[in-house]
Amino acid sequence: MAALRPGGRALRPPLCRAVADCGRRLGPERGAERGDAASSGVCSPGFCPPRKSCHDWIGPPDKYSNLRPVHFYVPENESPVEQKLRELRQETQEWNQQFWANQNLTFSKEKEEFIRSRLKTKGPGLKTDAGQKAALTADEMADFYKEFLRKNFRKHMYYNRDWYRRNFTITYFMGKVALERLWNKLAQKQAKRSG
């Protein structure tokens, strides 16, 4: 799922060059599914890698999920293993983004509600807004933290299990890709020597 970005970012970089020196090819990006107008299929929303770059690019932490988005480089002669790795990383990134953005927003929302309701019971005359947060003591907030953790425990269990699995798989494929590239390099050198 694409990053949850607020609307209003009217300015977007112009359409990126489709063909770069490194033979970058059009690849699906997060924004495309959401119908993000700026997405040319090559850029992440708000970012375009330089033409000459042959590497992935990592961005600042997302304001909702605190995770750093990665813009994946798609080489022209991408092997099936490399493609699989990239797609897996892309999908994991989106999955992580969705989970943590949702988690953080839920936390924030429930915290505000908790504070509001507690302050209401404490003093009906008090107006609640963001500034009133300080009125609840740490002990009172502790009740909320405990409850929130308990409520989300099962969700975290599933997330942990999936995250470990994905992390291992991605690392495994990274290893495969690294070996494949090494093998190709050695094969090329061999061919040069004999040729």
Add this chain to the structure above:
Amino acid sequence: MAASPRSLSSRLLLTGRAGGCMWYLERRAVQAPPRKFMRLFRNASKEWITFQHFRFLKRLYVTQLHSSLNQQVKPKPEAVVSPFLENTSSVEAKAEMEAMRAHSPPGLTLPLKPRGEELVEVACASVVESPIDVGETTKEEKQWTEMKLRMDDLPGALARLSKIKLTALVVSTTAAGFALAPVPFHWPCFLLTSLGTGLASCAANSINQFFEVPFDSNMNRTKNRPLVRGQISPLLAVSFATCCAVPGVALLTWGVNPLTGALGVFNIFLYTCCYTPLKRISIANTWVGAVVGAIPPVMGWTAATGSLDVGALLLGGILYSWQFPHFNALSWGLREDYSRGGYCMMSVTHPGLCRRVALRHCLALIALSAAAPALDVTSWAFPAISLPINLYISYLAFRFYKDADRKSSRKLFFCSLWHLPLLLLLLLTCKRRRAGSPEAEAEAGPAS
């Protein structure tokens, strides 16, 4: 207050991001009007002194100036105002420590249960992230970095990955265990033990960070770690961990003795495969982590003597008990982050237990200190000399138990930081001298 390039670079080298903060302060100071400048300078000096003081104690702390510097849950406002200047005017300084549980308890620094704390440079991070007067889109574009492995950055990144300073503290607890063992001091063995333990600790820390990337991203303490920032890939992290673990364990097993090697492997396993996942499942992680912290000094002892005797267990017990006031006190102020991140910590789920356990183990420290001469590890001077500091930390733990507030938790936490090194030092000074040992003969003097 123009910083010369050399002092600037030396500060950056010495203090990493804190140095970077200093640099930023200086830069701002140059631009700021005189009155602001003086305020900045005073605050900078204060922070500098605090940091230097901590460095003297060989602890890693980065002072965080205001407790409101929690990981932002709500979306940040578009116009970024650097929190750093706001924080300079705030009164409270919160110290963050590097958590290390890899091989031993947070050792001297702060192996915290949130294991994996690192240098916190929240203010600096926001400084780095927002250039001051650029258009919004370009600003964001500038924050994207190429994920290319730079050889220049690699040593620094690997050092952060392995939590090198925390590892150094773990190695010092191992060294203390080695020195306390009732055998003649053997330098080659000592060096091999230290190196092997250090490598094993690096490996365990790296695997820990490998597992915890999304969680680290969401906590202030840990959000600048190399894997989170994309400086290195997960594959590199795992490869590095393997390259540290294999020689480290081999060194301990064949260079020292198999018992120490086995303890090293066990500790790596305990930290990476038990403690790290358990953090998100059950509060039992704290006890497991305490064991992780207790093992390195035991390893030091077994490296020297070749056997696991009572003295080793006593030393392990002291480190084990120390973990609780240290960690429980620190975790008290992090309840929000733990709750949001899904970490099962006593401070969130069982706050009463959290404080009781801290107090209980402070009292246990008094008992263990009294047991030391009984087990022939130290002379009877040790319980007497260590009583004041043990009583003091117990008092602070009692206050924490009663008051259950941020102030008492911080006092207890900071006390634990100097309490352990001092206790180890006292242990070493009161070490029981064996007849025939060089120290005993020296004490006997010309009379014998």
